[in-house]
Amino acid sequence: MDGRTVVAELRRVGHLAYLVGGCVRDRLLGRAIQDEDVATSARPDQVQALFPGSLAVGAHFGVVLVGGVEVATFRSDGAYQDGRHPDRVTFETRPERDASRRDFTINGLFLDPESGEILDFVGGQADLKAGLIRAIGQPADRFQEDHLRLLRAVRFAARFGFEIEPQTMRAIQVQAALIQSIAAERVREELTRMLTEGQARRALELLDQAGLLEYVLPEVKAFQGVEQPPEYHPEGDVWTHVMRMMEGLPPGAPATLAWGVLLHDVGKPGTFTRADRIRFNGHVELGVKIARQIGQRLRFSHADLTQVELLVANHMRFGDVMRMKESTIKRFLRLDRFEEHLELHRLDCESSHRKLDNYALMRRRWEELTPESLRPERLLTGAGLIAAGYSPGPEFRRVLAEVEDAQLDGLITTPDEALALAKARLS
Numbered sequence: 001m002d003g004r005t006v007v008a009e010l011r012r013v014g015h016l017a018y019l020v021g022g023c024v025r026d027r028l029l030g031r032a033i034q035d036e037d038v039a040t041s042a043r044p045d046q047v048q049a050l051f052p053g054s055l056a057v058g059a060h061f062g063v064v065l066v067g068g069v070e071v072a073t074f075r076s077d078g079a080y081q082d083g084r085h086p087d088r089v090t091f092e093t094r095p096e097r098d099a100s101r102r103d104f105t106i107n108g109l110f111l112d113p114e115s116g117e118i119l120d121f122v123g124g125q126a127d128l129k130a131g132l133i134r135a136i137g138q139p140a141d142r143f144q145e146d147h148l149r150l151l152r153a154v155r156f157a158a159r160f161g162f163e164i165e166p167q168t169m170r171a172i173q174v175q176a177a178l179i180q181s182i183a184a185e186r187v188r189e190e191l192t193r194m195l196t197e198g199q200a201r202r203a204l205e206l207l208d209q210a211g212l213l214e215y216v217l218p219e220v221k222a223f224q225g226v227e228q229p230p231e232y233h234p235e236g237d238v239w240t241h242v243m244r245m246m247e248g249l250p251p252g253a254p255a256t257l258a259w260g261v262l263l264h265d266v267g268k269p270g271t272f273t274r275a276d277r278i279r280f281n282g283h284v285e286l287g288v289k290i291a292r293q294i295g296q297r298l299r300f301s302h303a304d305l306t307q308v309e310l311l312v313a314n315h316m317r318f319g320d321v322m323r324m325k326e327s328t329i330k331r332f333l334r335l336d337r338f339e340e341h342l343e344l345h346r347l348d349c350e351s352s353h354r355k356l357d358n359y360a361l362m363r364r365r366w367e368e369l370t371p372e373s374l375r376p377e378r379l380l381t382g383a384g385l386i387a388a389g390y391s392p393g394p395e396f397r398r399v400l401a402e403v404e405d406a407q408l409d410g411l412i413t414t415p416d417e418a419l420a421l422a423k424a425r426l427s
Helices: 003-012 022-029 045-051 095-100 124-130 140-144 149-162 166-181 184-196 201-208 238-247 257-264 283-297 304-316 315-321 326-333 337-351 356-368 383-389 395-408 417-427
Strands: 017-020 037-039 054-058 061-068 067-071 076-077 089-091 107-109 118-120
Touching: 003 017, 003 037, 003 045, 017 022, 017 095, 017 124, 022 107, 022 124, 045 061, 045 067, 067 184, 076 095, 118 124, 140 149, 140 166, 149 166, 149 201, 184 257, 201 238, 201 257, 238 257, 238 315, 238 337, 257 304, 257 315, 257 337, 283 304, 304 337, 315 326, 315 356, 326 356, 326 395, 337 356, 383 395, 383 417, 395 417
Parallel strands: 037 067
Antiparallel strands: 017 037, 017 107, 054 061, 061 067, 076 089, 107 118
């Protein structure tokens, strides 16, 4: 069931109902509409009675889920004590009051789907044309009510290529520290959207301009002013390098890749030294540690955090691929989601020295090697060693790894050759 059907059914029994919010905004911008939300004069119990099987997902706030459509009763909000939700709401009968409690003017528009008429009580259409993110009413009040709006303002401005209206920006800068009260999961969700919607550089620069970056990602703020050796990084400091990489991320990039790109050099500020030249000895190891701390702080899933750590841990290995043995290359290619490692390396090169020889080699090998050649059936296992009369011990793992390397290098091709090599090593 879509939003227009829900509106028609609500109107059939005498309620006011409109499409509202992001779907109206995106329609006016000519963008694809992801979800349709409905605002109505009907109370939650009336909505549920009209649509059997609907779910009261926020009955206290007047929100009912009808199929995939969120239906909200017109309301005005009381005080916000937790910086996220109103303590109480008052259900209203007209859309004007409902519009005044929303976040930004471009999200406060109502659409009559039958006539096509836009109901605009907050100047949202003018701000869409002007390309402005403007808080409804007093900006300080809107951010004091819901601290997550601090990040949402930045995300919308980056996504649409808009500016943040000056008074709204000043209110964000003054109240930026409030973002620390928001649950880590919600902060992570907003940041991930910023990084994957195709305007990651713009989002990060706005976060910095708004004074939010130092609270949500101080480790990234630390990139600024950290010099790099010009022979490898003619583009400038770590911040400039990473911003150029973020600019190259396409819309819809995997979240783990986006975070891996952002954090791949997070160990550099803490390992900067200048002797014969600028060096960052140990920046990969420190980077993995810091990436883990950030992921844990923002409550990443275990799988996502593991992938981000692997991206950080392996990004420098591409520098050695011309000297790698075949078995080492194959083990490298066996990393989970290796295409993300490839893309991070490409962005890394494109945003610095622009030398893509190592990237081209590994991409060619990744495309030509089959799964069977990367993970062939082993010629020898621990069970085979036991059957040959050897007792299990710590040396088994080392010897079996050496045998597998020889197999991957093409030095042995039969079980007998594998066992002979293992015997030689074990003796």
